[in-house]
Amino acid sequence: MDWVNTIVQGVLLGGLYAMFATGLSLMFGIMRLVNIAHGDFIVLASYLALVVVTSLGLSPLISLVIVVPLMFVIGYVLQRYLLNKTLGDDILPPLLVTFGMSIILQNVLLEVFSADSQKLSAGALDIASITVSDQLSVGVMPLIVFISGVAIVGGLQFLFYKTELGRAFRATSDDQDTARLMGVNNSHIFALAMAIAMAVVAIAGVFLAMRTNFDPTVGPARLLYGFEAVIIGGLGSLWGTLAGGIILGVAQAVGAQIDPGWQIMTGHIVFLVILIFRPRGLFPRSVD
Amino acid sequence: MSKLKIQNLTAGYGDFQALFGIDLELNAKETVAIIGSNGAGKSTFMRSIAGLLKNTPDAVQFKGENIGDLPANKVVEKGIALVPEGRRLFPSLSVEENLLMGAYSKRKGPWNLNRIYELFPILKEKRNNPGTALSGGQQQMVAIGRALMSNPELLLCDEISLGLAPTTVKDIYKAFPAIQEDGTTVLVVEQDINQAMAVSDRIYCFQEGRVSLEGKPGEVSKDDIKAAYFGM
Ligand SMILES: Nc1ncnc2c1ncn2[C@@H]1O[C@H](COP(=O)(O)OP(=O)(O)OP(=O)(O)O)[C@@H](O)[C@H]1O
Ligand SMILES: [Mg+2]
Numbered sequence: 028m029d030w031v032n033t034i035v036q037g038v039l040l041g042g043l044y045a046m047f048a049t050g051l052s053l054m055f056g057i058m059r060l061v062n063i064a065h066g067d068f069i070v071l072a073s074y075l076a077l078v079v080v081t082s083l084g085l086s087p088l089i090s091l092v093i094v095v096p097l098m099f100v101i102g103y104v105l106q107r108y109l110l111n112k113t114l115g116d117d118i119l120p121p122l123l124v125t126f127g128m129s130i131i132l133q134n135v136l137l138e139v140f141s142a143d144s145q146k147l148s149a150g151a152l153d154i155a156s157i158t159v160s161d162q163l164s165v166g167v168m169p170l171i172v173f174i175s176g177v178a179i180v181g182g183l184q185f186l187f188y189k190t191e192l193g194r195a196f197r198a199t200s201d202d203q204d205t206a207r208l209m210g211v212n213n214s215h216i217f218a219l220a221m222a223i224a225m226a227v228v229a230i231a232g233v234f235l236a237m238r239t240n241f242d243p244t245v246g247p248a249r250l251l252y253g254f255e256a257v258i259i260g261g262l263g264s265l266w267g268t269l270a271g272g273i274i275l276g277v278a279q280a281v282g283a284q285i286d287p288g289w290q291i292m293t294g295h296i297v298f299l300v301i302l303i304f305r306p307r308g309l310f311p312r313s314v315d
Numbered sequence: 316m317s318k319l320k321i322q323n324l325t326a327g328y329g330d331f332q333a334l335f336g337i338d339l340e341l342n343a344k345e346t347v348a349i350i351g352s353n354g355a356g357k358s359t360f361m362r363s364i365a366g367l368l369k370n371t372p373d374a375v376q377f378k379g380e381n382i383g384d385l386p387a388n389k390v391v392e393k394g395i396a397l398v399p400e401g402r403r404l405f406p407s408l409s410v411e412e413n414l415l416m417g418a419y420s421k422r423k424g425p426w427n428l429n430r431i432y433e434l435f436p437i438l439k440e441k442r443n444n445p446g447t448a449l450s451g452g453q454q455q456m457v458a459i460g461r462a463l464m465s466n467p468e469l470l471l472c473d474e475i476s477l478g479l480a481p482t483t484v485k486d487i488y489k490a491f492p493a494i495q496e497d498g499t500t501v502l503v504v505e506q507d508i509n510q511a512m513a514v515s516d517r518i519y520c521f522q523e524g525r526v527s528l529e530g531k532p533g534e535v536s537k538d539d540i541k542a543a544y545f546g547m
Contacts, residue, residue, distance in 0.1 A: 191415075197407050200407070201406055201408070204367055205399060208365060209420065
């Protein structure tokens with residue numbers, strides 16, 4: 028029963044990792060952009076939530092109403108006026124630019140908020156749990172995070188495959204010139220894709236801040252978990268990314284159960300093993 | 316008034332100049348074919364009109380309006396659609412999604428999915444297949460259908476018969492009267508000279524980035540064409 032508990036907690040944790048990963052997956056899938064600053068944007072969203080919560084006295088969950096649109100706009104502007112200019116046949120410029128943004132973000136956050144670790148408290152929600160049986164109880168907050176993760180992936184899947192905008196995303200990602208011939212304004216489409224990715228980042232950041240302690244330096248580790256989830260799942264597949272997040276979460280939980288010091292390492296090992304046997308991930312997109 | 320007027324159009328890639336001052340005119344309801352050997356600049360010309368390559372505003376006049384400096388996504392809104400060389404279907408989209416992408420500009424007009432399926436019935440059968448799973452001829456039908464979905468007044472077709480069996484080429488060109496019936500003017504690039512002569516009211520021959528011959532199919536001789544084609 029202990030193990031059932033471990034796996035359930037791992038799955039729930041995986042929901043958060045999937046959320047970290049979805050934004051990355053979107054950016055890579057549509058723009059072929061590898062965003063090194065992804066984790067730092069998650070942390071930026073955490074701090075934005077902190078500011079909103081402390082200055083307006085709102086509950087962390089309600090802060091989403093402000094943080095999500097804010098990150099959406101930041102994403103749009105960033106892509107439209109900066110990152111689009113770095114995209115091309117060479118993949119190095121966007122790597123360098125986002126690497127630079129990562130360093131800038133960490134330092135600005137350090138300057139403004141200090142290195143003190145922070146946490147957003149959701150009050151009673153923090154400790155609320157549902158008792159399933161004697162040995163298994165599920166935290167309400169982790170459950171909310173997990174359900175949100177699944178809902179985000181489902182929603183994006185719908186957007187991608189069932190709407191006109193999603194069709195334009197896929198077409199532009201296939202062939203930019205030909206998309207232009209159809210009337211697509213590529214810079215706008217890419218900016219919208221980044222805006223949507225950043226909206227997901229915002230949700231991930233707020234939930235991160237509610238689930239764990241954070242400080243300006245925790246971004247790169249979130250980036251790493253996100254990367255691992257994306258690659259385990261297979262590049263460009265959203266359900267794969269969710270599966271990747273869950274696998275990573277379970278691996279970490281099982282590792283921690285064996286020995287608390289093994290949590291992170293077990294995740295990396297499972298990632299490597301999957302990479303060895305399935306270099307393209309578990310559910311790779313058929314066309315690339 | 317001419318539908319399309321090209322004046323002194325130049326284009327190139329980086330330092331390389333591919334077109335040296337092209338002049339060309341196209342009247343409404345007229346079908347014009349461009350012929351010329353490999354590398355003559357035909358595709359560069361089509362891509363320039365469609366807005367994929369930048370130009371001075373007055374290099375391209377469409378219905379009296381200077382559109383030479385518009386980007387491709389604005390050119391299609393004006394009513395010019397390009398069927399690009401090599402078809403360029405979107406590989407991750409189904410046949411129907413490819414066609415629907417053609418309607419992205421939301422231009423009003425006679426074309427919709429049903430009419431495309433009437434024009435090319437086989438596409439209806441295959442509508443849920445990935446575009447790239449089709450035969451070459453069927454892919455070309457998708458590319459033409461996709462361009463028509465933007466309800467163009469001017470349809471640019473770049474080597475739509477390339478690599479296709481003669482019977483397939485015939486099938487595809489059979490759709491042209493239906494396309495032109497609605498007032499769409501067609502400009503084609505054709506490597507096959509006989510095909511070009513058969514479908515067009517007028518032909519232009521390109522050679523090394525310049526117009527080397529212009530005339531009506533009945534009026535230019537084989538020798539004229541040979542000279543214009545190979546520069547002999
Ligand atoms: N993307 C490009 N970059 C650099 N040069 C190019 C590019 N595309 C075409 N060219 C060059 O421009 C010239 C004209 O090419 P273009 O494709 O317009 O010729 P074409 O008449 O369409 O030939 P084909 O019959 O082979 O399609 C050629 O010399 C070609 O090598
Ligand atoms: Mg060509």
